[in-house]
Amino acid sequence: MTALYSVDDYAAALGALMPRGRVWPTDPGSTQAYVRHALARSMERLDGDAIALLADIFPPSSVDLLPEWEDTLGLPDPCLGPNPTIQQRQQQVTARFVGNGGQSAAWYIAFAALLGFVIEITEYGPFRVGAGRCGTPLAGEPWIFTWLVTVVSGDSSAAAAAFRAGISRAGNPLSSAASGRAALECELRRIAPGHTNILFAA
Missing domain, CATH: 1.10.286 (GTP Cyclohydrolase I; Chain A, domain 1)
Incomplete structure (x- = not known):
C-alpha cells in the first residue's frame, strides 16, 4: 500500500x-x-x-486481520472444510458478521449473496381446497416447515476456491477441496430455524 x-x-x-x-x-x-x-x-x-x-479492517478485503475476525466470530468451523482459501474465508467472515438476525426468505437470499450465490427459495404448504390449484403438489401439514433452495448462479467451488494473484498469499493452497455449494448448504443449515427442513435442488 x-x-x-x-x-x-x-x-x-x-x-x-x-x-x-x-x-x-x-x-x-x-x-x-x-x-x-x-x-x-x-x-x-x-x-x-x-x-x-x-x-x-473490513471483512471482505481483510487478510492480515482475518484470523482475528475468525476468532471473534467463532471460526473456523467445518463448513469450509480443512483447507479453505483466503477468498472463502473472507466470504464466510463477511456473511457471519453482516448476515445476522433474520428468518424471511429475502433474508436468506441476501445471506447467500454474501457467500457469492444467487438462490431462489420455494416455500411449501399443505394443499387446501379453494386455495390450491391444478398442478399444486398434494402435501400434508409437515410441509409448512419445509423449503427448497435452488442455486441460480455462483457455485463457487472452482472460482472462489482458486488461488488468485493479488488476494491469495504465499503458503495458501492453489485450490480448495471444499465445494462452495457444500459451504452454502452448511451455512444455511446452521442458521435455519431448528423446526424447519431445508431441501436443496440438485
Whole structure:
C-alpha cells in the first residue's frame, strides 16, 4: 500500500523540527541529514502499513486481520472444510458478521449473496381446497416447515476456491477441496430455524 507522504516529506519535517545552531547542520550531505533520511524511511513504511491496516479492517478485503475476525466470530468451523482459501474465508467472515438476525426468505437470499450465490427459495404448504390449484403438489401439514433452495448462479467451488494473484498469499493452497455449494448448504443449515427442513435442488 502506498504511503500518504514520501521519504523526502518526512525528512523535511524532521529537519524543520531540529534545533538551530552550529552543531545542528542542515546541509544535505551532513551526517544528521543522513540520519533524518534513514528515520524518514521508517516513517514512510509505517505510514504505508497504517493505510494497509485501515483497508484490512473490513471483512471482505481483510487478510492480515482475518484470523482475528475468525476468532471473534467463532471460526473456523467445518463448513469450509480443512483447507479453505483466503477468498472463502473472507466470504464466510463477511456473511457471519453482516448476515445476522433474520428468518424471511429475502433474508436468506441476501445471506447467500454474501457467500457469492444467487438462490431462489420455494416455500411449501399443505394443499387446501379453494386455495390450491391444478398442478399444486398434494402435501400434508409437515410441509409448512419445509423449503427448497435452488442455486441460480455462483457455485463457487472452482472460482472462489482458486488461488488468485493479488488476494491469495504465499503458503495458501492453489485450490480448495471444499465445494462452495457444500459451504452454502452448511451455512444455511446452521442458521435455519431448528423446526424447519431445508431441501436443496440438485
